[in-house]
Amino acid sequence: MEEPTSPKQEIESQEPGEAGRSWEDTKAVSFQDPKPEFSEHLELEQDLEKGSQSSSPPHQSPQSRAGAPVNDLTGPGTPSPLSAPQESFSIPLSVQSTQDLATPLSPLQSDKVTSLTAEPQSDHLEQPSDKAEGNALQQGSQQPRHHLHGPEGISHSNSKQKELRFDIFQEESPNGNPDLSQCGPRPSALGPSMVEIAVQNAKAYLLKTSSKSGLNLYDHLSNILTKILDERPENAVDTIENISQDVKKAHFSKKLDTLQNENEMLPTYEIAEKQKALFLQGNLEGGDQELEDEIAESSLPNVMESAFYFEQAGVGLGTDETYRIFLALKQLTDTHPIQRCRFWGKILGLEMNYIVAEVEFREGEDEEEEDDEEAIEERDNGDSEADGDDDELPRSFYKAPQAVPKEESRTGANKYTYFVCNEPGRPWAKLPSVTPAQIVIARKIKKFFTGRLDNPIISYPPFPGTESNYLRAQIARISAATHVSPLGFYQFGEEEEEEEEEEEEEIDGGRESFEENPDFEGIQVIDLVESLSNWVHHVQYILPQGRCNWFNPIQKSEEEEEDEEKEEKGEEAEYIEQEVGPPLLTPLSEDIEIQNIPPWTTRLSSSLIPQYAIAVLRSNLWPGAYAFSNGKKFENFYIGWGHKYSPDNYTPPVPPPVYQEYPSGPEITEMDDPNVEEEQAFRAAQEAATVLPVEENETEEEEEEEEDDDDYE
């Protein structure tokens, strides 16, 4: 191994002790290399090999390298601590590795970053530079750090001094030292730089410290070579594995106390901790009797059963996630006065998803939120009234179109309350009730959900609310369109209720409540698959107005605003036709087609075993909405982005019509100025009239005006 470099050593030994020598000299020397015909590339590669396999014991080369920059920059006598950091970026790297290599047996120091600790660095730098000026023999014994290598250092001491600069060149040149440009002929600028970078990357990779042992491969290889060169075993190549093993065994590392705990996996543990609470909630309650009572009045849906059926249909979440959601629903029903609960589905978002639960409260529903909203409305009204101060100038006649009030909770689109959470285990958030305006706007926009409820929806037309309102509006739309049940499962309520409803809501022409049919006997699955008329909607249709029940905006305006009634009577006399949608429990076969595409796809879950298969219904209008029925049971489920399907692209709504200017009529146009003849005729008429005493005042005024007119003329 020593053979290729020994000639160089001889060459260099001809110029001993010139620590402060210029780089050109070094280059010149090195170019007396016995193999000058090597191409640049090969030379560099060779350099690399030599860097690690160099004939000198590796613990020497680092020393020399540490000495090199100092000598180079500041001359031999005045090594300054700051010199290293001022060097090019490659130098701190090499200095650090230098230090690592210089102290292979003191791992405590091996992690020290030289550039941060100025003083030890200067020590290190000075020591080798001292050594470079001679007295390598003493160096070996003086530095306790190297006492194990002492003999070795001595044995090579005669060539050490000269090797220094040799090593400097060997080691530094691949690292892209800026001095390289000065140091000799570099044929092409591009080729070497790419190689240099590659070499640098490779070295950085080798220097990457393992997180387990604290070692890096660079140190390890140099330690192995040190050992081999120290001990000179026979047939080293055959025992290299054992040597490597020995070196690793001999490596001593002290387990250091660290001040900070590792927290890389924090979110993992956080969610696990939260979900642990889900699993533990059952254990906390004691007493069998309580348990029995709970089971009796449980409002919890059987999520796992419907998940099983949906799995047959090929939709749904994974088994474990479903179970977590199940537990989260249990937590929800335990903490709120909930009469009925259902797993509505999952809406995907950009950052997080929404798990949606549909609940119906018992009588004690909280009213806080509604108060808030009323307060907001009042505030709005107050603002508009405050504007009307000045009477003289005309005020804007434009009134915002009549706001359609939202439906009461437990009716129409607000029949159910929805809770969402991002992940099972995280807290449930209650969605606000939906307003018709939100539904109307939500129909015109198409936005991705982000997963943050307070995210503002920036859209045209402006959406009144945040993402929570948009989410609620989409849920209302999806529910209205895709919640279906087999024909006969629900029926309209008893006669009394019907009568009442009919009285109340004659306008609607439809009934809005239904109940389960106790005599429901089930439908053959085959029938459910073959005919869509066996499926009915059991959620009210949302009118274009944004409500389920028609609200007549004209009546309201007459009642509320008597002043404006007179002005606008003429305009509003037109009768707004009542919007009517399909009534409750309308079969799906009457759904509107989407441009020749049927709105629903039905399928049998398994063609192999049809006798135990279930009917699966897939909505083509709302991709992601599914329903199944096994004849007796049924369930609806939605999973998707919360957007409606249309074969055409989304088109932003057209801008509103430009408001027409006031038509040019008699109240806009003015007459021409009165001319002289008219005035004279007028004066003549006045003089004739002066006899009448009544008009005296007027004439005086007129005269004054005339004077004025004269002035202008």
Added chain:
Amino acid sequence: MDSESLLLSLELASGSGQGLSPDRRASLLTSLTLVKRDYRYDRVLFWGRILGIVADYYIAQGLSADQLAPRKTLYSLNCMEWSLLPPATEEMMTQTSVVKGRFMGDPSHEYEHTEMQKVNDGEKVFDEEVVVQIKEESRLVSIIDQIDKAVAVIPRGALYKTPFGPIHVNRTFEGLSLSEAKKLSSYFHFREPIELKNKTLLEKADMDPSLDFLDSLEYDIPKGSWSMQMERGNTLVVLRSLLWPGLTFFHAPHTKNCGYIYVGTGEKNIDLPFML
């Protein structure tokens, strides 16, 4: 997703609701093994399914030893009998680009498209309506090809380039680390690189030629065409394409479990800029 680890992959990808019913799973496990044997594929991927109105297409892909070599695509309606699809051509692509709407689920279904063509009849030039018949099978081919080229994903390091050129599965791949898994730049397009040639030397400088030989996702146009989520408390990365809604890529950091599946209607979401 790999056909061998289909069950685990399906479980991991289930967060998007795209599952398979038990009978489909069982039949896929059986039939894909046979496909691998009969067609002599090195690796068989279950690609996903395209939802048709009447029936769904189940799609599988066969890979040769060179992972980036042109893939063979097969489809099936019942998950047992697989038919090979012809390779996609440019002509097919332009021809089928006029078809909109959902797939029917019948490969022999023919879409009718009326086109105005100029016909030279002697000296006069007429505009004549020509009805073009487009088979659903060719549309299926071109859509699968488009999806593959646009959004097929592989994590960085899962494949490596051998010195001789072919690209192989990296056996030493141990999954991305957590910090890498959160970056879009650690995921590559699973197709022949296109953008890579246009990179400057400066950008190429930091690349490892044996690993960084594919286009990274982070330069996808439009920006924000991917939704990245950490699920199950950082133990699963899920990438969802917003450009082709329905494509889900999953990767569990520190394991080599990764893959993608497409379950959707086979329509590109051209409304994306409005929706972000």
